[in-house]
Amino acid sequence: MTPRERLVTVALIAPATLVLLLLFAGGLVGAVLQSLRPGLGGQISGSAWRTLVDDPGFRAALWFSTRIALEATALSALVATVAALALRGRGTLPRTLFALPVPVPHLLVATVAVFWLAPGGLADRLAGALPISLVRDPAGVGIVLVYVYKEAPFLALLLLSALGRRLREREEAAAVHGADWLQLLRWVVCPAIRRPLAAGCLIVGAFAFGSFEVPLLVGPTYPPTVATYALQATQTDLIQGQPLAAAALLVAAAASLLIATAVIGIARGLGD
Amino acid sequence: MTRRRLPTGALAATACLLFALPLAVLALQAFADEWRFPSVLPQRLGLRGLHGALASGAGGAAFANSAEVAVATTALALLLGWPAARALGERRLRRPEPLLLLIALPLLVPSYATGTGLTTWFLRLGLTDSRAGLVLAHLTVVLPYVTLLLLPAFGPRLRELEEMAKTAGAGPARRLIQVSIPAARASIATAALIGALVSWSQYGISLAIGGGLPTLPIIMLPFVRSDPEVAAAMALFFLAPAVVALAAAGRAGRER
Numbered sequence: 313m314t315p316r317e318r319l320v321t322v323a324l325i326a327p328a329t330l331v332l333l334l335l336f337a338g339g340l341v342g343a344v345l346q347s348l349r350p351g352l353g354g355q356i357s358g359s360a361w362r363t364l365v366d367d368p369g370f371r372a373a374l375w376f377s378t379r380i381a382l383e384a385t386a387l388s389a390l391v392a393t394v395a396a397l398a399l400r401g402r403g404t405l406p407r408t409l410f411a412l413p414v415p416v417p418h419l420l421v422a423t424v425a426v427f428w429l430a431p432g433g434l435a436d437r438l439a440g441a442l443p444i445s446l447v448r449d450p451a452g453v454g455i456v457l458v459y460v461y462k463e464a465p466f467l468a469l470l471l472l473s474a475l476g477r478r479l480r481e482r483e484e485a486a487a488v489h490g491a492d493w494l495q496l497l498r499w500v501v502c503p504a505i506r507r508p509l510a511a512g513c514l515i516v517g518a519f520a521f522g523s524f525e526v527p528l529l530v531g532p533t534y535p536p537t538v539a540t541y542a543l544q545a546t547q548t549d550l551i552q553g554q555p556l557a558a559a560a561l562l563v564a565a566a567a568s569l570l571i572a573t574a575v576i577g578i579a580r581g582l583g584d
Numbered sequence: 585m586t587r588r589r590l591p592t593g594a595l596a597a598t599a600c601l602l603f604a605l606p607l608a609v610l611a612l613q614a615f616a617d618e619w620r621f622p623s624v625l626p627q628r629l630g631l632r633g634l635h636g637a638l639a640s641g642a643g644g645a646a647f648a649n650s651a652e653v654a655v656a657t658t659a660l661a662l663l664l665g666w667p668a669a670r671a672l673g674e675r676r677l678r679r680p681e682p683l684l685l686l687i688a689l690p691l692l693v694p695s696y697a698t699g700t701g702l703t704t705w706f707l708r709l710g711l712t713d714s715r716a717g718l719v720l721a722h723l724t725v726v727l728p729y730v731t732l733l734l735l736p737a738f739g740p741r742l743r744e745l746e747e748m749a750k751t752a753g754a755g756p757a758r759r760l761i762q763v764s765i766p767a768a769r770a771s772i773a774t775a776a777l778i779g780a781l782v783s784w785s786q787y788g789i790s791l792a793i794g795g796g797l798p799t800l801p802i803i804m805l806p807f808v809r810s811d812p813e814v815a816a817a818m819a820l821f822f823l824a825p826a827v828v829a830l831a832a833a834g835r836a837g838r839e840r
Contacts, residue, residue, distance in 0.1 A: 313676075313678075317676075320676075321671050321676040321677065323667070324667040324668060324670055324671040324676070325667070325668050325671045325683060327664045327667060327668070328665055328667070328668035328687075328727060328731060329668070329683060329686065331664055331723065331727060332686050332687065332690065332724070332727060332728070333686065335690075335698070335702065335720065335721070335723060335724040336686070336689060336690045336698060336724055338701070338702065338705060339697070339698035339699070339700075339701035339702040339724065340697075340698070340701055342700075342701035342702055342704030343697060343698075343700055343701030343704070344701075345704055346700070346701065346703075346704050391599075394595060394599075395595070395596075395599045397592065397595075398592040398593075398595035399592075399599065402596055406596050406597075406599075406600050408830065408833075409600035409603065409604040410596075410599050410600050410604070411830070411833075412603055412604045412607060412830065413603055415781055415825075415826035415829040415830055416607065416823065416826050417781075417784070417785030417787075417822065417826070418785065418787070419785065419787055419801045419804065419805065419822075420610075420819055420822055420823060420826075422808075423804070423808050423815060423816075423819055424606050424607060424609060424819075426808055426809075426812075427609050427610070427816070428606055428609060432621045434609055434624075436621075436622070437621065437622050437623065438624060461603065465603055514692075515691070515692070518691075518692040518693075521694070522693070522694025522695070522696065522697070522788075523694075524695075524787060524788045525787040525788070525801070525805065528805065529805065529808055538694075539694055539697075539788065542696065542697075542700070543696075543791075557700060558700055561694065561696060561697035561700055562697065564693075564694050564697055565693040565694060565697045565698075568694060569689070569692065569693065571692075572688075572692050
């Protein structure tokens, strides 16, 4: 690469890089500063972090967020795999119908869930009283359902693009040699969908972990997710709440990055 | 392969029904002036929800805020993302990993966290509760999506076209307008559509930055419990861009 070409490359990436660094890194640094400064112009102190570590409510929130992220991701992946296998080779209409939730905002999906599943909602009217409570339930079933509804089609779209025509040819070759569908799944389909599935699960998991508007609508008051814990903190205490919220959100950010590193590591290991 | 096949037809039909049908409740609820338990259908239909969504003043203003912020953010993201996508797509970087990481991280970290952190600076710069502040904050997540979605546009094929135009004597501006942008229009359309949708759906960042300048999601949420009919009417407005996106995707799928 000539020096001129190198200069051109730097000029090409500079605007986006600078803006992202300023906004993203700036946001994280801003959160760190907030977490260390109780109130405007207050002295630097670690009291928000101490409160956070000692608060059993925060530990409950951390565990609740983790559990929701794991359950939502695993269930979405399962539904997506089955749906993708069922939908491939079919026309545009079934695919479009199934993909309907993909562009729909999370808040809207949560709203639809309330209309259907809340006590006195449409499901209650159609089926009589539902045996279990799905909205505002302490186990977070409603939250997980909303995520599966929203993310399974997204994962299925990723899988469908991996289940292309070339894979069909390989499957037919394997079938000619006498492989049954279980063997096809294990030796032909699985290797093809592993990477896109891992990448998709990473996005879904990180997103569900940081979930905010979905638990606000369909989640219980206690336990909160980490993000709603932060919101509750700012609402209950105007001065001490802000640093506490910032500290909690930084833990959530760190956890998302940990999940990302872990999934990338697992996907690499599977690829070898 | 006739024996031991998965029953894919029934599965596909079930999947479609389970995922497409629930959304229809919005259209019903938005016009249900009276819908008492345990009736499955509303007793009386009407426009109270629509009036409530628009007449309160907040609804119309929030709709305009959301739309303006989405358009401005997407335009800015396309402008900034285009050169970065070119550098990545043409493999000009010897080590693209750091840049890719910087693009991926904002998508993985909860957006409410980034938004809350940004308020530290925005308060000092007078950017909280302003459109400029919302646009900048939304850019944190929209720019990564737009850059990633523009990537497929760049590569040897576009490079060849541009070289040909250069040989034919076209200057840089003309090459961009007459060759590069038309050749990349599918990627640009996808990036613009998804970018605008991401901004339009954004909740956490908007709540952190712009409490005084409400967007549609922010004012809609409290209505879900207090007045479902108004919430559903707002939801229909909120859903409109997603419907446009699906229609566009369907059309693109058929053309292919």
